[in-house]
Amino acid sequence: MALDEWQERFPNARKTLLFGNHSNRLNKYILKNAKALHGLFTLEVELGLERRNIELVPYGQYQMYQVLDCNLYLRHEPPSGGENIAKPSLKKLLDCSMICGHTHRIEESSVTSFKGNVYTMHSIGHLTNHRSPQMEYGKNPASWQLGFGVITVINRENWFFQQCHIKEVGGKFSTICDGHYYEV
Numbered sequence: 001m002a003l004d005e006w007q008e009r010f011p012n013a014r015k016t017l018l019f020g021n022h023s024n025r026l027n028k029y030i031l032k033n034a035k036a037l038h039g040l041f042t043l044e045v046e047l048g049l050e051r052r053n054i055e056l057v058p059y060g061q062y063q064m065y066q067v068l069d070c071n072l073y074l075r076h077e078p079p080s081g082g083e084n085i086a087k088p089s090l091k092k093l094l095d096c097s098m099i100c101g102h103t104h105r106i107e108e109s110s111v112t113s114f115k116g117n118v119y120t121m122h123s124i125g126h127l128t129n130h131r132s133p134q135m136e137y138g139k140n141p142a143s144w145q146l147g148f149g150v151i152t153v154i155n156r157e158n159w160f161f162q163q164c165h166i167k168e169v170g171g172k173f174s175t176i177c178d179g180h181y182y183e184v
Contacts, residue, residue: 007052014068017049019059020076020101068153071095072161077102078123099124099151099161104144106163122161124149150177 006015023043030037049056057065057074065074078100095113097120104126112118125147146166153159164177174183 003047003052003054014055015053016055016057016065016074017047018057018063018065018074018076018101019043021059024059067151067159069156070153070159071156072097072099072151072159074099076100078121095119097121099149101126104128106145106147106165108163120161122149122163124163125165127166146173147175 026041026043027038030041044050044056047054057063059076063075063077066072067074073096075098079098095117099122101124103123105123106125107123108120110118110120125145127146127148128144130144130146146168148164148166150162150164151159152162162178164175166173166175172183174181176182
């Protein structure tokens with residue numbers, strides 16, 4: 001499992017998982033179709049978040065997670081939607097940078113405030129096999145990009161975001177992250 005690999009690779013790193021709209025689907029299904037299982041079978045338990053010491057940030061309208069003590073925040077959905085979310089979202093932010101998912105695209109945009117502060121909005125792509133039958137509902141999954149991000153914090157003012165693009169070639173997925181090549 002990918003979570004096991006990350007535990008081995010970064011044993012001392014603080015790990016946080018932000019749930020998104022898809023993460024709620026299992027619980028909604030159980031509540032609608034199998035109420036007797038409610039609370040017994042959860043995504044958090046199945047992923048082993050507690051035993052892996054992974055903090056969970058639940059999905060919701062006001063989801064916002066501050067990275068350590070930085071002026072960088074994470075959330076599943078961007079403050080603004082649309083085809084090009086990075087730039088419009090920056091206009092809605094107040095004095096912070098943000099990383100989000102939800103749109104399944106990789107984008108980055110930066111602005112400089114009147115005070116000279118640079119703020120960046122990152123959209124990190126997705127980790128879904130868009131060729132699977134479950135993805136047939138998508139309007140245009142071919143426009144989605146596979147990817148994820150890694151944040152390294154030096155101190156409050158000095159943090160780095162590494163966008164890791166995933167390529168699919170010949171039915172295999174690969175990426176380079178932190179200088180290491182991975183393939184599945």
